[in-house]
Amino acid sequence: xxxxxxxxxxxxxxxxxxxxxxxxxxxxxxxxxxxxxxxxxxxxxxxxxxxxxxxxxxxxxxxxxxxxxxxxxxxxxxxxxxxxxxxxxxxxxxxxxxxxxxxxxxxxxxxxxxxxxxxxxxxxxxxxxxxxxxxxxxxxxxxxxxxxxxxxxxxxxxxxxxxxxxxxxxxxxxxxxxxxxxxxxxxxxxxxxxxxxxxxxxxxxxxxxxxxxxxxxxxxxxxxxxxxxxxxxxxxxxxxxxxxxxxxxxxxxxxxxxxxxxxxxxxxxxxxxxxxxxxxxxxxxxxxxxxxxxxxxxxxxxxxxxxxxxxxxxxx
Amino acid sequence: xxxxxxxxxxxxxxxxxxxxxxxxxxxxxxxxxxxxxxxxxxxxxxxxxxxxxxxxxxxxxxxxxxxxxxxxxxxxxxxxxxxxxxxxxxxxxxxxxxxxxxxxxxxxxxxxxxxxxxxxxxxxxxxxxxxxxxxxxxxxxxxxxxxxxxxxxxxxxxxxxxxxxxxxxxxxxxxxxxxxxxxxxxxxxxxxxxxxxxxxxxxxxxxxxxxxxxxxxxxxxxxxxxxxxxxxxxxxxxxxxxxxxxxxxxxxxxxxxxxxxxxxxxxxxxxxxxxxxxxxxxxxx
Numbered sequence: 001x002x003x004x005x006x007x008x009x010x011x012x013x014x015x016x017x018x019x020x021x022x023x024x025x026x027x028x029x030x031x032x033x034x035x036x037x038x039x040x041x042x043x044x045x046x047x048x049x050x051x052x053x054x055x056x057x058x059x060x061x062x063x064x065x066x067x068x069x070x071x072x073x074x075x076x077x078x079x080x081x082x083x084x085x086x087x088x089x090x091x092x093x094x095x096x097x098x099x100x101x102x103x104x105x106x107x108x109x110x111x112x113x114x115x116x117x118x119x120x121x122x123x124x125x126x127x128x129x130x131x132x133x134x135x136x137x138x139x140x141x142x143x144x145x146x147x148x149x150x151x152x153x154x155x156x157x158x159x160x161x162x163x164x165x166x167x168x169x170x171x172x173x174x175x176x177x178x179x180x181x182x183x184x185x186x187x188x189x190x191x192x193x194x195x196x197x198x199x200x201x202x203x204x205x206x207x208x209x210x211x212x213x214x215x216x217x218x219x220x221x222x223x224x225x226x227x228x229x230x231x232x233x234x235x236x237x238x239x240x241x242x243x244x245x246x247x248x249x250x251x252x253x254x255x256x257x258x259x260x261x262x263x264x265x266x267x268x269x270x271x272x273x274x275x276x277x278x279x280x281x282x283x284x285x286x287x288x289x290x291x292x293x294x295x296x297x298x299x300x301x302x303x304x305x306x307x308x309x310x311x312x313x314x315x316x
Numbered sequence: 317x318x319x320x321x322x323x324x325x326x327x328x329x330x331x332x333x334x335x336x337x338x339x340x341x342x343x344x345x346x347x348x349x350x351x352x353x354x355x356x357x358x359x360x361x362x363x364x365x366x367x368x369x370x371x372x373x374x375x376x377x378x379x380x381x382x383x384x385x386x387x388x389x390x391x392x393x394x395x396x397x398x399x400x401x402x403x404x405x406x407x408x409x410x411x412x413x414x415x416x417x418x419x420x421x422x423x424x425x426x427x428x429x430x431x432x433x434x435x436x437x438x439x440x441x442x443x444x445x446x447x448x449x450x451x452x453x454x455x456x457x458x459x460x461x462x463x464x465x466x467x468x469x470x471x472x473x474x475x476x477x478x479x480x481x482x483x484x485x486x487x488x489x490x491x492x493x494x495x496x497x498x499x500x501x502x503x504x505x506x507x508x509x510x511x512x513x514x515x516x517x518x519x520x521x522x523x524x525x526x527x528x529x530x531x532x533x534x535x536x537x538x539x540x541x542x543x544x545x546x547x548x549x550x551x552x553x554x555x556x557x558x559x560x561x562x563x564x565x566x567x568x569x570x571x572x573x574x575x576x577x578x579x580x581x582x583x584x585x586x587x588x589x590x591x592x593x594x595x596x597x598x599x600x601x
Contacts, residue, residue: 002418003418003419005418006414006415006418006419007419009415010411010415013406013407013408013411014404014406014407100404103404103405104398104402105402105403105404105405106402107369107396107398107402108398108402108403108404108455109404110367110368110369110387110391111367111391111394111395111396111397111398112391112415112416112419112420113388113389113390113391113392113419113420113421114388114419115387115388116387116388118388312370312371314364314369314370315398315402
């Protein structure tokens with residue numbers, strides 16, 4: 001356990017830029033965005049008329065609607081963090097078993113008594129837990145800062161932030177659900193993560209190419225063969241990956257239920273395999289599904305192969 | 317005396333070529349062994365097998381363990397410095413020390429810091445900010461602070477300037493080596509290790525060309541220097557190797573009576589580099 005934690009700390013040190021600086025930069029963009037919006041408004045309207053009218057308009061709305069909008073807004077507010085997290089984890093895993101082979105530091109890591117299994121575990125856990133947790137913490141800190149700034153503005157305009165939105169929107173619940181969706185998505189994404197690690201352990205160079213090219217070639221061949229046989233397009237790897245993404249427990253924007261209007265949804269509500277409403281139950285549904293089971297089988301195969309390759313890996 | 321390394325029929329293939337071809341050797345505890353051979357002779361392949369970094373055929377035991385299966389456990393008792401540039405460039409010195417301390421049960425932070433005190437490396441330095449020599453010092457400080465039974469060095473001084481190279485081996489000998497420990501070194505710079513070695517293994521095209529102690533070298537090998545007019549006589553005595561330097565002929569003999577040679581000219585113990593050249597070009601030594 002002590003060794004696993006040390007290995008995970010090592011991963012954090014190496015990837016500080018991606019794991020910590022990235023979300024902080026996004027947080028700064030959020031805060032600067034709000035400040036710029038406020039400054040722009042005040043610049044053209046130094047008596048705050050428009051701002052006052054807007055806030056009064058919100059205050060006059062029915063509390064139910066206001067609560068719903070604020071709640072949906074809070075759920076969707078992590079959007080930029082979520083997208084960036086996806087990129088960070090993708091490239092982290094692609095480099096996880098490749099970079100140290102390339103710079104030969106693998107010879108140092110392998111001279112220490114940490115098993116390959118433990119090393120792989122630490123890298124997978126860094127992708128599944130460390131990165132999402134840091135992104136979420138910075139997200140929450142950003143939101144608290146934004147809330148304070150917004151409250152101050154509302155106070156200046158002469159309304160009560162408590163009744164206007166602090167009491168109405170269930171911010172903590174939304175933030176909790178975002179963390180849950182990050183962690184659920186870490187499990188849901190295991191087959192992808194396993195594939196990326198395998199490529200990282202295998203690729204002699206340019207892991208990105210080895211990660212993307214085989215699935216693309218496979219899918220294109222599938223489509224072509226289908227077309228030759230039946231002159232139709234059937235399900236192919238692209239469709240499977242698309243559906244997997246649409247079914248993910250990640251909070252993305254969309255129409256969770258037909259007619260409920262734009263808001264937050266789990267995945268992309270274009271499939272009806274799972275319920276897309278943002279609840280813990282719906283996340284768990286995905287994790288205890290037949291699809292997840294298949295995904296875990298794929299993950300196991302990828303990880304076993306990655307472990308086999310890592311075991312034999314030296315500098316080259 | 318127990319053996320630290322025992323190899324029987326050790327073979328490493330890359331496709332059809334055999335980098336290491338069915339070699340047998342053993343390294344007893346408390347020895348400093350030089351594994352010496354030309355490029356591509358199979359030194360590094362043999363070392364990688366010993367360190368559990370590659371698969372192999374044959375029987376290989378390092379401290380009683382099979383390195384290919386038990387690498388992680390083995391690394392509690394084995395240290396190695398591959399060559400100078402393998403410390404991760406992004407890491408700071410304190411991170412490497414903290415990490416090693418948590419991963420390695422026999423690492424002593426105090427010792428490591430003490431070794432570092434004598435260098436210009438500070439804890440806040442990133443590896444990429446250090447010169448090659450300083451990286452080697454940092455790596456050596458970490459490795460010497462580990463209470464290991466076998467230290468493996470693969471071209472440890474490659475790319476270092478002469479000051480660091482001297483210091484490297486001095487530190488190793490004075491502060492690290494003792495009766496319980498063994499050191500296995502591969503290097504091209506035979507001259508700089510020859511005075512610290514206790515055993516020699518020459519390897520050529522995947523096979524062992526010579527395996528003996530330094531005492532044996534002194535007892536059995538002799539170099540005879542004669543003027544040209546006596547060269548023919550010396551040549552008749554079946555030398556292993558002949559070279560000419562400053563108009564004098566130098567012959568390398570094995571197992572020839574010393575007084576017999578002394579009657580012809582000046583006799584001395586050959587240095588390892590000359591022995592190496594003779595072995596590599598003459599075949600059987």
